Amino acid sequence: MKFAWLIWSILILGLWGLVYWRKPDFRKEMLQISWVTMFFGLTEPLFVPEYWAPPSLFDLANKTGFDIESLLFSFAIGGLGVVLYRLVYPMSISPMIDSDKLHGRHQLHRIILFLPAAIFTVLLVFTSLNPIYSGVIALFLGAVATLYCRPDLKAKIWIGGLLFTGLYFVYFGSLLLVFPSYVDAYWNLADLTGIKLAGIPMEELMFAFSFGMYWSGLYEHVYWYTLNPKEIANGQSVSI
Template identity: 30%
Template sequence: MPYEFLVLSVLFLVPGSCFWFLRPDLRPLMKQTVGVSLPFAATERLFYPEYWTPRFLFGLADRIGFGIEDVLFVAGLGAFSSTAYAVAFRRTLAPHGASTKPWRRAVGAFALALSVTGVLLVAGVSILYAAVATMVSISTALLLTRRDLGVPGLLGALVSAAIYLGLCLVFAALVPGVFERTWKPSLLLPGRLLGVPLDEVLYGLGAGFGATVVPAWAFGWRFVPSQTRTT
C-alpha cells in the first residue's frame, strides 16, 4: 500500500471520534487539546527520514517538511490520549479554580517543549527519545503545581499506550510488513511487542502522560468522578 501513513492517521482518528460522540462532557478538553496539538504536525521534519520513511500524499514532507497525514495523526492522538483516562475510569471534567490566560499557558508549554527538544537534539539524543523525554519532563514539572494530576497522568499514559498499541496492531494487519519496511532500526529499544516496535509503545506512553497533564493544567481542568450518564 503506497500511503501507509495515511492509513495509520485515519486509524488514529477512530478512538477520539468515538469518545467525541459517546462523551460530550469531554468535548471541551478534546477541542482544546487538538488545538494545542496541531502545531506539532510541523515537527515531522525532525522524524522524517531519520526515524521512518513513509510515503506522503503529494510528497509534502519533502516539499514543506510535513504532510496532511501529520495533521490527522496529531489531531487523533491528542483527542484520545487527553481523554483516555477519563473514559476508562469514568471521570468527567470540573474547573480547577480560575485558569489564568489558558491559551498563553498552552503556547508557553508548546514553546518550552520545542526548546527542550532542541537542546536534546543538539546533545545528540535521537528525535524519538528526545520527544518522549520532553513530554515526560515537562509534565512531571507541572505536577509540582498540580499534584492532583499525578495519578490521572500515569493511568492516562497506560491506557493511551494500550490504545496506541491496539491501533498499531490493526495497522500491521492492514499493511503487512509495514514496520519492517518503513521504520528505521531502533537505537535503544530494538525489541518488539506483538510485532510493534517498542519505540512506538514508548511514544504512546509519553504522549498519554503529556496529553493528560498539560492540557488539564493549561486550561484549568480537573478530573472528578462522573455521577451521571454522559452518553
C-alpha cells in the same frame, strides 16, 4: 503499503470522531487540545528520514518532510489523549478555586507548560540523539514536572500514560496485521534500539507512554481545572 499511513491516520481520526459524537461533555476540551496538537504535525521534517520515512499522500514526506497524515494523526491523538482517562474512569471537571491557585508550586505554572519544548530543543541542538528519543525524554520530564505542579492529577497522568500505550498498541498492531513488513520497510531501525514488541518498535511504545502521560493532564493544567468523581445512583461516588 503506499497509502497505509493515510488510511491509519483516517482510522484514528474516525475514533476521535466517535468519542466526540458519543461524549458531548468532552467536545470542548477535545477540540481545544486537538487544534493545538495538530500543529505538532509540522515537526515531521525533524523525524523524516532520521526516524522513519513512510510513503505519504502526494509523496509530500519524501519531497518536503511535511505530510498531511501527520496533521490528521496529531489532531486525533491530541483529543483522545486528553480524555482517555475520563472515558475509563468517569469524572467531571470544575474550575480550580482561586485560593488553590496561589499555592507556591503554581509559581512555575507557565515554565512547566513550556518545559517539554525547551528540553526537546536543547536535546535536538546539542546532542546526537535520534529525534524520537529527544521527544520521549521531553514529554516524560514534562509530565514529571506537571506532577510537581499538579499532584492532584497523579493518577490521571500515570494511568493516562498506560491507557494511551494500550490504545496505541492496538492501533499500531492493527496496522501490522495488514502490512506486516511496514516497520522494516520504513523505520530507520539502524539508528534505533531494534527492540520490538509484537513487531512494534520499542520507540513507538515509549512515545505513546510519555505522550499519554503529558497529554492526559494537559487540559486541566493549562486551564486550571480539577477532577471531580461522578455521582452514581446510590449517592456514592466513583473515584480512583
